[in-house]
Amino acid sequence: VLWKSGDPVKQILAACKTEKIDLLIAGALKRENLVNHYLGTIARKILHGANCSILMITRPSVDETPIKNIVVNAEDSPYIDEAIWAACHWKMADSSWIHIVRELKLLGLALAANEHCTEEEYEQRKQQMLQQEIDVVEQKLKAIPNQKHKINIKIVSGKAGFELARFAERKEADLLVMGAPPRRFSFFTRVFPHDQEYIFNDLPCNVLMVQPRKSK
Template sequence: MTLKPFKTIGIGVAFSPNLKANLFEAARLAVFFKSKLVLIHVGDDASDKRENLQTILKSFEKDNLDFEIIFQKGEPVDVILEVSEREKIDLLILGAQKRERFVTYYMGSIARKITRKVKCSILLLINPSVERVPCEHIVVNGLKDPKTEQAITTAFYVAKHLSSEKVTIVEEIKEQQVAVKVEDDKSLRRANIAKERIKLRENQRIKEIISHIPEQYTDGKTVKLQPIFGKQGYSIGHYAQISRADLLIMNAPSKMSFWDRLFPHDIEHILTELPTDVLILQ
C-alpha cells in the first residue's frame, strides 16, 4: 500500500518580510512529499515579482523542485479558493509570523475564511523558517470519528517523510462517558475504574487502526497513546502545547457545530494560544 495524499501543494504568497521563510517551508515539503508546488499571488503579474520568487526558489533546483507561479487579481479569499480547486491542490499552506503587524489581517479574517471554505487539506504555518527546524513530534487526534483512521494514517505518512521520531495519538474522551457522580471515596473509586475501562477500550480501538497502517510508515517510530478526559478540541490543543509538539494534525470537522466547539473563538485565538503548526485534513 502506497500513500500519496499531497500530490499538489499550494501556498498563498504575500510579499511580506517572511516571504522567503514561507517559500522555503513550502518548497521543502514539496520536495519531501515529491509534490508539485503552486505559488498563488493575488495581484497583477509583474516581472520583478516573478523574478523574486524564482530567485528565492533557485536553491531548490538541485532537488528538482517542480513549481508553478500563478498571478490572479481579485478578492484574496475568492482567488485562493478558486485557484486551489482549479489546480486540484491537495494541501494548501497559509503562513505568517506571529509578530508581524499584518498577521491579524492575513492570518485572521482571510485564513479563517479560507480554512472554513477550502475543500482540500490546509496547513496553518505559524513558525516558518528559512533554516529547517526538524519536526520531531507529531500529535494527531484519535477521537471516535469516521475520518480518524485516515488522519492517523496520514500522520504516520507525514512522520516518515519528515523523519519525525514520535507520534502521539490523543484520544479525547468526554467526561460524561464516565457516568459516575463522585460524592465520596467509594464513588471516586468507581469513577476511576470506569475511566480505566474506557482508556483500555479506546487504546484497543487505536491499536486496531495502527495495525492497518503499512509497516513502512510505522517502523522505527515511537508511538504513544494518550487518552484525555475533557472538552474536545481544547484538550488536544492543550496537550500539543504542553508536550511541545512540532505539528498538530486534526480532521476537518463535518459540521459547523463541531467546528465551533473545536475553535471556540476563532483561528486567530488558536494561532496565538497554540505554539505549533496545524494540519487540518479534509
C-alpha cells in the same frame, strides 16, 4: 503560477476547487486578537472553506527543521484514519514521537457516578473507558503498514479542543494533524466554540488539516 485579483479568500478557495488541489500551504499567525476572532482572518476563513487538505505554517524557516513531535487529534472528524496515516508517513527525525490524542467521554463517567456505585467501582469504570479509547487508536494503527515511529496514545478529559492545544504546547509539538471537520463553521460557532475553533483561534504550532485526496 496563478495571478488573481479580488478577495484573497474567495480567489484562493476558487483556485483550490478549479485546480483540484490536494494540499494548500499557507502562512498563519499563531494567535488572533479579539477583532480577528469574530471577523475571521484569511487563514481562519481558508480553514473553514477549503475543500482540500491544508498545511498552516506558523513557524516559517529558510533552513530545514527536523520534526521531532507530531500531535494527532483523533476526535471529531470523519477523517481520523487519514489524519493518523498522514502523521505516520511524515518524514521525522530520529527519536521522534507521534502523540495521538483522544477524548475521554465525560458523559459516560457522569452516568457511572449517578449509578450510586462505590469509589472503587467508579475507578474501574473509568479505567475501562480509558482502555476502550486506547483500543480504538490501536486498531487504527494496525491498519497502517510499515509504521516505525514511537507512538504515545494520550487520553484527555475536558474541552477537547482546548486540552488538545495545551497538550501540543506542553509537548512542544512541531506539527498538529487533524481530520477536517464534518461541517462548515458559522458565526454561531465563534460565540459557542466548536472544539476545533480553539485550535484555529490560537494555533499551538504548524497545523495540517487532512481531507481525502480527490480524483482527478
